[in-house]
Amino acid sequence: MPLPSAYCPNYYSIDDILATQERSPSKFLLNVPKMGKLNPSEGEIDLKAGTTLELPTWLVLEICTGRQPIVMPDLPKIYKESYREILKADACATFKTRFRQLMDLADNSISDPSVQQRLDTLERRLFRDSYNARTKLNAWLIESGATIEAANMVVNHKKRKRIDVEDLIN
Amino acid sequence: MYGEKGYALVKELSRCVDSLPPYNTDLVNEVANEIKLLIEQNEEDASISTDESSGGISLLSTMRIRHAAIKRNLRCFMAYHYNRIRCLRTMRWEFGSILPADIKVNLSASEIEWFSNYSRSLAKYMRSIGEEGVNLAVDLRPPKALYIEVRCLVDYGKFELNDGSVILLKKDSRHYLPRSECEELIRREFSNI
Numbered sequence: 001m002p003l004p005s006a007y008c009p010n011y012y013s014i015d016d017i018l019a020t021q022e023r024s025p026s027k028f029l030l031n032v033p034k035m036g037k038l039n040p041s042e043g044e045i046d047l048k049a050g051t052t053l054e055l056p057t058w059l060v061l062e063i064c065t066g067r068q069p070i071v072m073p074d075l076p077k078i079y080k081e082s083y084r085e086i087l088k089a090d091a092c093a094t095f096k097t098r099f100r101q102l103m104d105l106a107d108n109s110i111s112d113p114s115v116q117q118r119l120d121t122l123e124r125r126l127f128r129d130s131y132n133a134r135t136k137l138n139a140w141l142i143e144s145g146a147t148i149e150a151a152n153m154v155v156n157h158k159k160r161k162r163i164d165v166e167d168l169i170n
Numbered sequence: 171m172y173g174e175k176g177y178a179l180v181k182e183l184s185r186c187v188d189s190l191p192p193y194n195t196d197l198v199n200e201v202a203n204e205i206k207l208l209i210e211q212n213e214e215d216a217s218i219s220t221d222e223s224s225g226g227i228s229l230l231s232t233m234r235i236r237h238a239a240i241k242r243n244l245r246c247f248m249a250y251h252y253n254r255i256r257c258l259r260t261m262r263w264e265f266g267s268i269l270p271a272d273i274k275v276n277l278s279a280s281e282i283e284w285f286s287n288y289s290r291s292l293a294k295y296m297r298s299i300g301e302e303g304v305n306l307a308v309d310l311r312p313p314k315a316l317y318i319e320v321r322c323l324v325d326y327g328k329f330e331l332n333d334g335s336v337i338l339l340k341k342d343s344r345h346y347l348p349r350s351e352c353e354e355l356i357r358r359e360f361s362n363i
Contacts, residue, residue, distance in 0.1 A: 012252040032231045062238035091332045151264035
């Protein structure tokens with residue numbers, strides 16, 4: 001099974017680094033000397049062929065290819081047949097309801113942090129983008145004149161500082 | 171497991187959007203040491219496998235795993251520094267050439283050096299545009315009026331205009347000023363319209 005080993009979208013991408021840390025069960029095809037510490041439950045110096053370990057994706061991608069593959073990766077649990085069935089049954093429905101909520105949230109621009117905490121990373125990013133688009137549209141509809149605004153980072157930095165000061169007083 | 175510390179570095183960055191966490195010298199050193207150690211171990215094994223023709227092949231897989239770990243650690247290491255610098259670059263555009271003190275304490279010595287170098291080249295470039303130079307860090311949309319009314323948000327003190335007159339910017343005072351002169355103050359949130 002040839003896997004692409006290019007960096008996506010680029011070498012420095014934080015998201016890609018975090019994603020490639022995910023583990024999937026892999027079976028060793030060769031004896032690997034001195035690598036026993038990858039499998040701490042055995043406590044041996046060498047790693048025997050046939051051992052199955054949960055290895056991070058970055059490692060699997062490197063060593064499952066070439067003339068002599070060291071490991072044979074299996075699908076991560078969440079992609080197994082049984083999980084796929086569950087997803088088939090419900091994923092679309094779940095996605096639709098969640099997405100509708102997300103649209104509502106972004107359009108009505110409620111600044112309620114507790115709602116944002118319930119979202120996962122992808123949803124949070126979607127929310128932020130649509131929220132920004134909505135605020136921009138509103139600003140444009142209300143007054144189309146160009147006003148000078150304080151830089152984003154400066155505003156956020158000041159907000160943070162205000163919170164720090166409040167903490168000290170309490 | 172290899173690469174855990176590098177992962178921790180990147181994870182730390184991913185938690186803060188739009189701000190810099192303190193430079194984690196300890197963790198950076200630990201990652202560097204892990205890379206060094208792996209390289210040493212690989213060199214050692216490489217010399218063994220050239221000596222003995224029989225045992226050489228089996229050590230190859232060990233070295234491949236270590237090499238993958240080296241590459242991974244390097245990637246985390248580079249990504250940590252690269253993404254910090256990117257954030258720092260945005261800060262130059264948004265905060266101007268002088269950083270607030272509480273941001274500065276989070277930087278490493280070489281990051282401060284990089285910032286001043288970047289700042290210098292940027293200023294040099296902006297001076298070179300046109301005859302008098304253009305400040306690219308301010309709002310680039312064309313203005314509708316030359317003068318605008320501003321209200322001070324903080325006690326800024328004396329502020330000298332281009333024509334030589336000095337005005338006192340007190341908190342909550344209102345002024346009618348040339349747009350070009352107070353643009354930068356508005357960007358820093360010292361005053362608003």
